[in-house]
Amino acid sequence: MAFISVKNLRKVYKIGNEKVYALKKIDLDIERGEICCILGTSGSGKSTLLNMLAGLEKPTRGDIFINGTNVAKLSEKKLARFRQENTGFIFQSYNLISQFNALENVGMPLMFKGMPRSKRDKISAKMLKLVGLGSRMKHRPNQMSGGQQQRVGIARAFVAKPNVVFADEPTGNLDTKTTDEVMRLMVRMCRKYNITLILVTHDLEIAGYSDRIVHIIDGEITSIEKNESVYSPEDDEKKESGPDNNTENSEVSEQ
Amino acid sequence: MKIYDMLIICLRNLWRRKGRTLLTVIGVVIGSCAVIVMISLGLGMNKAMDSMLSSWGDLTAVTIFNGNGSGMMFVTDDSHYSGNSNKEKPPLNDDALEMLKNIDHVSYVIPKITLSNEMVTLCSGRSDRYRLGWGEIYGVDFSMLEKMGYEIEEGAIPNEHNYKESIIYGNEITYNFRDTKKHGNASMTAKQQLPDGSFTKPFVEPVGGDFKIGINNTKKPNEDGSYPYGGRGYEYKLTGAAVLKQDPNWETPYSIFIDIDLAKEIIESYNRLNGVKKAKAPEYSQVKIVCENIDSVDAVQKAVEDMGFTASSMAQVRSQMQGELGVIQMILGGLAAISLLVAAISITNTMIMSIYERTREIGIMKVLGCFIGNIRLLFLMEAGMIGLLGGIIGTIISYIISFIMNTFAGSAFAQILGFGGDGGEVSIIPIWLVLLALGFSTVIGLISGYYPANRAVKISALEAIKNE
Ligand SMILES: Nc1ncnc2c1ncn2[C@@H]1O[C@H](COP(=O)(O)OP(=O)(O)OP(=O)(O)O)[C@@H](O)[C@H]1O
Ligand SMILES: [Mg+2]
Numbered sequence: 001m002a003f004i005s006v007k008n009l010r011k012v013y014k015i016g017n018e019k020v021y022a023l024k025k026i027d028l029d030i031e032r033g034e035i036c037c038i039l040g041t042s043g044s045g046k047s048t049l050l051n052m053l054a055g056l057e058k059p060t061r062g063d064i065f066i067n068g069t070n071v072a073k074l075s076e077k078k079l080a081r082f083r084q085e086n087t088g089f090i091f092q093s094y095n096l097i098s099q100f101n102a103l104e105n106v107g108m109p110l111m112f113k114g115m116p117r118s119k120r121d122k123i124s125a126k127m128l129k130l131v132g133l134g135s136r137m138k139h140r141p142n143q144m145s146g147g148q149q150q151r152v153g154i155a156r157a158f159v160a161k162p163n164v165v166f167a168d169e170p171t172g173n174l175d176t177k178t179t180d181e182v183m184r185l186m187v188r189m190c191r192k193y194n195i196t197l198i199l200v201t202h203d204l205e206i207a208g209y210s211d212r213i214v215h216i217i218d219g220e221i222t223s224i225e226k227n228e229s230v231y232s233p234e235d236d237e238k239k240e241s242g243p244d245n246n247t248e249n250s251e252v253s254e255q
Numbered sequence: 256m257k258i259y260d261m262l263i264i265c266l267r268n269l270w271r272r273k274g275r276t277l278l279t280v281i282g283v284v285i286g287s288c289a290v291i292v293m294i295s296l297g298l299g300m301n302k303a304m305d306s307m308l309s310s311w312g313d314l315t316a317v318t319i320f321n322g323n324g325s326g327m328m329f330v331t332d333d334s335h336y337s338g339n340s341n342k343e344k345p346p347l348n349d350d351a352l353e354m355l356k357n358i359d360h361v362s363y364v365i366p367k368i369t370l371s372n373e374m375v376t377l378c379s380g381r382s383d384r385y386r387l388g389w390g391e392i393y394g395v396d397f398s399m400l401e402k403m404g405y406e407i408e409e410g411a412i413p414n415e416h417n418y419k420e421s422i423i424y425g426n427e428i429t430y431n432f433r434d435t436k437k438h439g440n441a442s443m444t445a446k447q448q449l450p451d452g453s454f455t456k457p458f459v460e461p462v463g464g465d466f467k468i469g470i471n472n473t474k475k476p477n478e479d480g481s482y483p484y485g486g487r488g489y490e491y492k493l494t495g496a497a498v499l500k501q502d503p504n505w506e507t508p509y510s511i512f513i514d515i516d517l518a519k520e521i522i523e524s525y526n527r528l529n530g531v532k533k534a535k536a537p538e539y540s541q542v543k544i545v546c547e548n549i550d551s552v553d554a555v556q557k558a559v560e561d562m563g564f565t566a567s568s569m570a571q572v573r574s575q576m577q578g579e580l581g582v583i584q585m586i587l588g589g590l591a592a593i594s595l596l597v598a599a600i601s602i603t604n605t606m607i608m609s610i611y612e613r614t615r616e617i618g619i620m621k622v623l624g625c626f627i628g629n630i631r632l633l634f635l636m637e638a639g640m641i642g643l644l645g646g647i648i649g650t651i652i653s654y655i656i657s658f659i660m661n662t663f664a665g666s667a668f669a670q671i672l673g674f675g676g677d678g679g680e681v682s683i684i685p686i687w688l689v690l691l692a693l694g695f696s697t698v699i700g701l702i703s704g705y706y707p708a709n710r711a712v713k714i715s716a717l718e719a720i721k722n723e
Contacts, residue, residue, distance in 0.1 A: 056716045083624035095619045112625040
């Protein structure tokens, strides 16, 4: 079985007597370390699929296996443990806790695992340096730009070295330039730790960062397309050695 | 999640909404203050009542007064009487004494025989110049004097061999001796303090002086209403042995004590002289039964009454008064409880508001893998902390209120509550009350937080995804 395997998945919302088929019948396999993009127009059911993959919602029918566990059948308690061990989440609106500073926000998944403060602060600090926010550790979310906040969000998603990271429109609130930087950062992190990334977007440009693009229309997969010209961090390294690498520095160092 | 982390988050959240937290805490402060102060007043009342009662008599004692027409008079306490008066009363003699001793929880029994002024004349000095005007002579077991709690002011408890030749005085009664050779004021002495601090001397010498008890001949009264007394075989010579300190129950100052065996002999002589037919063994006029503790008094009294005696005890008065105080305390406590209830509701309200504000945060926590148990605990902690904080501040303020009441309003309160302002505390806050209040306010917080915490737990992880 593939690392992630979705079988016969259906989600129906009932509103009064009316039934909304958000997902009709989804079958999908994703390999470990793969960056998979779910692409579709608004209302096509992308978010619904992602939420179900992440176990935030229960499907009406069907199974979702992640690393051998049927997420659709887990109890609340087991789900929490499963999330601690397997998943990270990147939100469109960052969702940092406003009264925590960057370091504390990044350390949240480790805190829920029960890791002592000193240990998780060390790991979180390393993670923040990795996303280029080494000097913003004590900053609160409202003292940072959107791009910086999303970097903190990325650091938080990867800090516990999960098997899979889910991201729902992670760049939806960012401008084009920052979008590029954030996307590159996410891809680099995934490659570095061999983490599976499932990315939801309606933007073809962003889909270009993934290995595979799953097209979804009205709750059905219409086609799955392999991305040949996928972005690779090595491209950057090559560029770095070249003459014009100005854009690169801005990604690693914080703005 | 570590408890330490939860505590930090909990404190931060409380701090984040300082104003609201403060207002909620104030509610608890008022509630816990009300409870502590009311209970402390109740404790103060109970203590005042106990000290008032013990000034009337020993709280652990049950006293039997002999009602069988022995013709003896005795002074009674203000005690409450009970018992079935229709019943034939058994004789209060040595056999009865033995039975009383065997009742459960009885420490010891102290029989007393009363020799009234009518029966005997007590005098001193050459040709009986100084005569006791008024005062009762009690026959008690001299070996029990210390057990009875009597303390010596002057002299010493007589030696066992001298029991029958000794007499012991209360510290006021000696001033009741009159000089029969004089008239009017000159025939009396009053106890007065002299400028040098000492007291005026009575006519007689209570320690070392010689005394005489003469049996009265009641068949032939003198012209002035007194009786002729004494004569061969009807006189007992005694030596003053000691003066007793005034006891807290005010039993001793106006009492005179002789040994119980001597008192029995005197009664027999009296009966012989006056032709009273008394074939039965001599009876005691009073028996004091001392119980092991206050709580056993009721049972002992019941047992004594079942034997047919008329018994009285302070415990009876005490429980009656306690009942009345209990009603007052319940009303006060009820008022306090209402304010605590209001505080509890306001904690719940605060917590619900706080959860409403933090819906998204809770969703995020769930998505990031926080256990629902931890989320519940986090909110319970917050509510409990509000309660504890309120309890701590409430305790401090209660101490201040209590101090103010005890210092400034003591006598005023005592008057309102109907207790003599004897300088006692109106409000008492023992350590157990503090611990109880802290525990209680924390528990109130936890209970108030229970429903909101469960609501928090039910918030869906999807809340984190929703765009506002
Ligand atoms: N809680 C819900 N109750 C009822 N219908 C819902 C609910 N959530 C989603 N839907 C419906 O399911 C369909 C898919 O919604 P979904 O949020 O997955 O779309 P999406 O592809 O993420 O769109 P967008 O790009 O706008 O975010 C929509 O028609 C939507 O109306
Ligand atoms: Mg969506």
